[in-house]
Amino acid sequence: MISNSLRRRRAAALATVVAGALALTACGSDSDSGTTKEKKDAKAAEKRTLKTVMGDVQVIAEPQRVVVLDTAELDSVMTLGVKPVGTTRTDSATGFPAHLPADQLKDVKLVGEMTTPNLEAIAALKPDLILTSKLRHGDKYAELKKIAPTVMTESTGLPWKENFLVHAEALNKQDEAKKTVADYTAHVAEVTKALGGKEKAAATEVNMVRFVEGADIRIYGKENYIGTVLADVGLGRPAVTDKAEDGFMLNVSPEKINMADADVIFHSTIGDPKKAKATEVLGGPVWKNLAAVKAGKVFSVQDELWIQGIGYSGADKILDELQAALTK
Structure with missing residues (x-):
């Protein structure tokens, strides 16, 4: 028969063993945690080659400090859930496109104008990735790539959907990109x-007119950002859009604004309206x-969204505005 004294000694010994095991487990967890973090950091720093x-x-697996130099790239990164550390200024009061959430952009640094980005300001942010296009900043590529890996698309505007996929690959956000495209496609179908x-959408001819300070009035054709959104919905376009230079736009004087007539006219202004x-x-x-004016089918829209938005977040808001205007 085991004495009470022996039971107490065995219980005490067992408690000591358990306590020691728990301590070792805790130490092991800390060690594992540290090892896991090191592995994650190492994985994030792995290089990928983008063509x-x-x-x-050469781009690291998970860029954390991204600088974008135009509105299309800014829309892309925000759509994909990446907050950039820097971007160039737009014409809005805040310097950021109004269609993007202001609260998520408040700490993002402005690094100059889109046409003249401040290279010193960009370098000061210590980016690990820069996104822009050859059209905008091809002449600055040699300087930009010295600051950080710089991924450029050929141009902007018309190929915005293809460019978005390039941005997603650079950010390693391909899965998020697939969901974005699927959601947009569903939204288009709803509108x-x-x-x-x-059939009814195709029978409604829509024009986009832009008033530009220091330039002629522009009637937008089909080969541009807003043209692709209108085409996605299946809306008709008047014959004048076929006269647009390179399919992009047709410049007209105030005296020839009648060329812009359509079933529906959307118009925006950049710069001083006068x-x-x-x-x-x-x-x-x-x-x-104009027939559209007499029918009450003319709508003023934000230039920084309809013309400068250039991305899926912008396109989603345009779809909402299209639906609201055309179902009145």
Whole structure:
């Protein structure tokens, strides 16, 4: 028979063993935790090779400090859930596109104008990735790549969907990109249905007019960002859009604004409305005699969204505005 004294000694010994095991487990967990973090950091720092219009570019697996130099790249990274550390200024009061959430952009540093980015300001942010296009900053590529791996697309605007996939690959966010594309496709289908279906949408001819300070008035053709969104919904475009240079746009004077007539007209202004001739044209007799104006089918829209947004977040908001305007 085991004495009470022996039982107490065995219990004490067992408690000591258990305590020691727990201590070892805790130490092991800390060690494992540290090892796991080291592995994650090492994986994040692994290099991937991306083929770009400027040649092969070595990019780390998970870029954390991203600088974007145009609105398309800014829309892409925000859509993919990546907050950049820096971007160039837009014409809005805050310097950021109004369609993107201001609260998520408040700590993002402005690094100059889109056409003249400040290279010193970019370098000061110590980026591990820079996103832009050859069209915008090809002449600065040699300087930019000295600061950080720089991934450029050929151009911007029309190929925005293809460019988005390039941005997603650079950020290692391909799965998120697939979901974004699928969600957009579903949204397009909803809007087309709300407009009465494909046939009714196709029978509605829509024009996009832009008033630009220091330039002629622009009637946008089909080969541009907004043109692709209108095409996705299946909306018709008037014959004048076929006269657009390279399919992009047609410049007209205030006297020839009647060329912009359509079933529906959307218009935006960049710069001072008076200097852009918007005030003159919108209050003039030629404009007032347009069929769309008489029918109450003319809508003023934000230039920084409809023309400069260039991305899936922007396109989603345009779809909402299209539906609201065309179902009135």
